[in-house]
Amino acid sequence: EPEVTQTPSHQVTQMGQEVILRCVPISNHLYFYWYRQILGQKVEFLVSFYNNEISEKSEIFDDQFSVERPDGSNFTLKIRSTKLEDSAMYFCASRPGTGDYSPLHFGNGTRLTVT
C-alpha cells in the first residue's frame, strides 16, 4: 500500500539555523499538510497546501515557516531560523481530495531537536 514518507527521521540543529523537512506524499494525492506535536502535547495543524499554494495556515505558521512543492513528488517544510520551542515531531500528511470520503494518510514524522 502506498504511504507517505518523511526524511530525515531525526534532525538535530542549533538554534538560529535553517532546517528543511522533507516529505513525499502519496502520488495521486492532491492535498498536503504539515502538523507538529510537541512532546506530550496534542497534534497541531500548521498548514495545508493545494494546487501549489497555501490553502490555510494556523497562527503557529509564522514568517519563519514556509512550504514548497519543488517538483511533482516532494513537499517540504522550511524553518528559517529555528528556536528552542520548535523542537517537536513534525508530521506530513496527504489526502486524495476533500469531501466525504477522503482519508488522511500520515508519514512517520521527523523528530526535530533544536539545541
Next chain:
Amino acid sequence: KQEVTQIPAALSVPEGENLVLNCSFTDSAIYNLQWFRQDPGKGLTSLLLIQSSQREQTSGRLNASLDKSSGRSTLYIAASQPGDSATYLCDCSNDYKLSFGAGTTVTVRA
C-alpha cells in the same frame, strides 16, 4: 473555530474488557471524522473514517459512531487486547483544515 475534546484523557482496563472512547466537536459542518491510533514516538495510523452522511463504520473489533447534531463520535473497541494499548485521536475535517483532539491514552493490562 473547531474545538475537539476527547474524554477520558487516559483509560486503563483489564484484557478482554470493551473500550469506549469519546470525541466531541463544536462545529458540526464537517466533511468527515477520522479515528487514528498513535504508538509512542510513532506516526498516526488511520483506523476508521466516517463520512458526514454516515452514522457508523466498522472494522473488525472496532466500531465508530457519529452524531453530527450533537457533535459527538464514539469509538468502541471490543474485547480489548494488550496490543490495543496506544493513544487514540479523533480528527474532524472542515474544508482545508483538520482539528485533532488531545487523544485518549489506553492501557490494556494482561
